[in-house]
Amino acid sequence: MTLNRRRFLGTTVAAAGVLSAPMVMGQARPRVVVIGGGAGGATAARYVAKDSQGAIDVTLIEPTRRYYTCFFSNLYLGGFREMESLGHSYATLAAEYGINVVHDWATGVDRDAKTVALAGGAAVPYDRLIMSPGIDFVDGSVPGWDLSAQGVMPHAYKAGTQTELLKRQIMAMPEGGTFVMIAPPNPYRCPPGPYERISMVAHLLKANNPTAKIIIADPKEKYSKQALFEEGWNKHYGGMIERLGPDFGGGNVSVNPATMEVDIDGEVIKADVVNVIPGQKAGAICAAAGLTEGNWAPVDGHSMVSRMDENVYILGDATDQGDMPKSGFSANSQAKVAAMAVRGALTGSRVFPAKYSNTCWSLIATDDGVKVGAAYEPTDEKIASVSSFVSQTGEDAAMRKTTFEESIGWYSGITSDMFG
Numbered sequence: 001m002t003l004n005r006r007r008f009l010g011t012t013v014a015a016a017g018v019l020s021a022p023m024v025m026g027q028a029r030p031r032v033v034v035i036g037g038g039a040g041g042a043t044a045a046r047y048v049a050k051d052s053q054g055a056i057d058v059t060l061i062e063p064t065r066r067y068y069t070c071f072f073s074n075l076y077l078g079g080f081r082e083m084e085s086l087g088h089s090y091a092t093l094a095a096e097y098g099i100n101v102v103h104d105w106a107t108g109v110d111r112d113a114k115t116v117a118l119a120g121g122a123a124v125p126y127d128r129l130i131m132s133p134g135i136d137f138v139d140g141s142v143p144g145w146d147l148s149a150q151g152v153m154p155h156a157y158k159a160g161t162q163t164e165l166l167k168r169q170i171m172a173m174p175e176g177g178t179f180v181m182i183a184p185p186n187p188y189r190c191p192p193g194p195y196e197r198i199s200m201v202a203h204l205l206k207a208n209n210p211t212a213k214i215i216i217a218d219p220k221e222k223y224s225k226q227a228l229f230e231e232g233w234n235k236h237y238g239g240m241i242e243r244l245g246p247d248f249g250g251g252n253v254s255v256n257p258a259t260m261e262v263d264i265d266g267e268v269i270k271a272d273v274v275n276v277i278p279g280q281k282a283g284a285i286c287a288a289a290g291l292t293e294g295n296w297a298p299v300d301g302h303s304m305v306s307r308m309d310e311n312v313y314i315l316g317d318a319t320d321q322g323d324m325p326k327s328g329f330s331a332n333s334q335a336k337v338a339a340m341a342v343r344g345a346l347t348g349s350r351v352f353p354a355k356y357s358n359t360c361w362s363l364i365a366t367d368d369g370v371k372v373g374a375a376y377e378p379t380d381e382k383i384a385s386v387s388s389f390v391s392q393t394g395e396d397a398a399m400r401k402t403t404f405e406e407s408i409g410w411y412s413g414i415t416s417d418m419f420g
Contacts, residue, residue, distance in 0.1 A: 029057040030346040033116050033126035035106045035285060037062030037090060039069075040132030040316030040331035042418040047339035048130075049097040055347050059100040059124055060093065061116065067419075071328040072411055073159040074193065075363060077167050078200030079207075086159060092420035106133075109289035111309055128342045131291070132315040132331065133283025134158070135189050138295065141279030142182055143254035152257040153274040156197075157189060169273045170204055176211040177272035180262045182253055183218040184277045187296075189317045189326045191224035192372070194277055196362035199229065202237040203365055215271075216243040217264050219251030224325075225362060225372055231393045232364035282318035296320035301378030302354050303341035304334050313338040322382025323374070329358045332414055354378050361407035367397070369404030 034045040037060055045060040052058075068086045075081040093099045105119040109131075115123040137155070139146065145153060156166040170179065179201060183194045198214060205212045214237075223229075233241045244250040249265020255274060256262075262269045281287075281295035291297050291306050297314045298307040301322060306312040315338055316331030324330045337354040344351035359373030374388035391403060 029055060030127040031057045031059070031125060032128050032130060032342055032346070033124050034058065034060045034130045034132065035116065036132035036134060036283070036316075037064070037067055037101075038132060038134055038316065038331065039071075039328035039414065039418055040335045041130065042067070042090070042093065043332045043335035044130045044132065044313075044315060044339045044342075045099050046093055046097055046418065046420055047336055048342055049093075049099050051339065051349075052343050052347060054098065056343065057100070058098070059102060059126075060090065061102045061104060061106045061118070061124065062090065063103060063105045065089065065103055068159040068163075069328065069411075069415065070157065070159040070193075071190065073156070073163045074197045074200045076163055077156075077170070077197060078203045078363065080200075080363065080366075083160075083164060088415055088419045090419065096420055106285050107288070109285065109291075109312075111289065111312070114311065127311070127346060129312045130315065130335075130338055130342065131283075131286060131289070131297075131312060131318065132335070133285045133318050135280045135282070135317045135326075136284045138279035138281050141185070142276050145182075145255050145257065145276045145278065149255075149257040149276070152260075153255060153276045155277055156275060157193075157277055157280075166273070166275060167204075170201060171208065173205070173209055173212055173272045175209055176213075177209065178213050178215065178269065179205070179273045179275070180215045180217065180269060180271040181275045182255065182262070182277060183216055183220065183223075183250075185219045185251075185279050187326060188277070188280045190360065191325050191327075192229075192360050192362045195223060195225065195229045196364075197275070198241060199232060199237075199362070199364045202233070202240050206237060206240065210240075212240070214241045215262075215264075215269065216241070217250045217253045217262065218243055218245050219253075221246060224360070225370055225390065227393050228370045228391055229362075229364065232368060232370070236365040236368070280317075286314065286318050293320070301356075301383035303351075304338040304354075305341065313342060322376075322379075323385040324356060324358055324376055324383050325360065327358055327360055328414060329360065329373075329410075330356070332417060333357055356383060359410070361403065361410065363404055363407070367401040367404055369400055369407055370395075371403055371407070 049058045090101045108117040156162040252265040286297045317326040333356045356376035361371045370391035372390040
């Protein structure tokens with residue numbers, strides 16, 4: 001049965017405090033609450049519900065009714081996907097897996113009482129909590145920019161309206177205009193993401209505004225799949241893209257949204273579009289729950305359980321996840337490990353040793369796809385890479401086309417795995 005917010009709040013009133021009580025009299029099934037309905041949370045909720053065959057009561061808390069994947073959103077910028085093709089509902093999780101989908105914001109966690117507070121005023125009890133809240137931004141990481149400026153200088157690092165805004169801005173650029181990206185410092189969501197985005201922006205501009213310029217201000221010495229991107233940019237977009245790394249002041253940047261100016265190490269650039277991707281940290285609910293060290297949530301890679309609370313499991317981009325990159329693939333892989341561990345803890349079912357995998361595909365131009373990936377196993381200290389692979393420079397067109405087609409199949413597979 002689906003428990004939407006209206007019904008949930010109505011139930012709260014009728015039950016006169018039943019939901020706010022961490023221990024419900026007569027409770028027949030252990031309760032798992034999942035915060036966040038993305039690649040980690042939706043997958044975890046589905047696997048706990050599916051594999052427990054109704055033995056566990058699963059509640060998924062997610063504020064949006066339709067989820068737009070951040071992965072593949074760059075392809076929307078490049079004109080290879082429609083935004084609606086990136087949107088997914090929670091209807092199947094509710095109807096076919098019996099998951100209570102609550103559309104509300106989780107605002108706090110009482111770890112002693114084992115309850116999750118919602119913006120609507122309810123408190124949801126749990127026996128085990130799975131958190132997959134994604135990222136938030138580090139205040140002040142780009143001087144001059146904060147969330148109040150996202151309508152002028154969008155980050156577009158949470159897919160949906162921000163992505164649509166960025167594309168409208170790019171399409172409205174004057175002939176020969178300037179696009180500037182402020183790239184984030186490590187670690188951040190999707191290591192190849194900013195550079196695939198540059199490829200897609202260049203693809204769009206080459207077709208509509210071929211004399212436009214793209215500048216990347218980047219604080220990092222190097223970045224994921226750098227040789228592959230540089231080869232592709234030279235091949236498809238020669239002279240259009242200029243990257244300023246830290247040796248050219250790319251790490252000393254401030255912006256002025258009021259004037260659309262970017263100061264790169266003392267040189268002020270007047271831009272037509274500025275895409276600011278700030279420094280990142282775990283979703284705010286993790287810090288509010290007291291489950292972070294620095295910017296991220298530490299976890300035990302054997303099960304994804306928090307190192308600070310044995311009743312809380314944390315997944316995906318919010319975690320300090322050792323060698324794994326912050327990606328949708330990683331979150332989906334971690335969710336299955338956590339779901340198995342939670343089910344074992346609550347029902348006594350068998351728990352197998354954790355194994356993880358990840359692949360990140362990037363599209364550089366039409367039918368020109370590249371990838372990087374690895375397999376991982378947990379150690380007592382971290383999730384460690386045990387083998388890896390990456391596309392090679394100089395690959396022929398057939399191989400690149402096959403790689404892109406592989407990514408299309410992966411998208412179909414992972415979204416089915418997330419949402420049923």
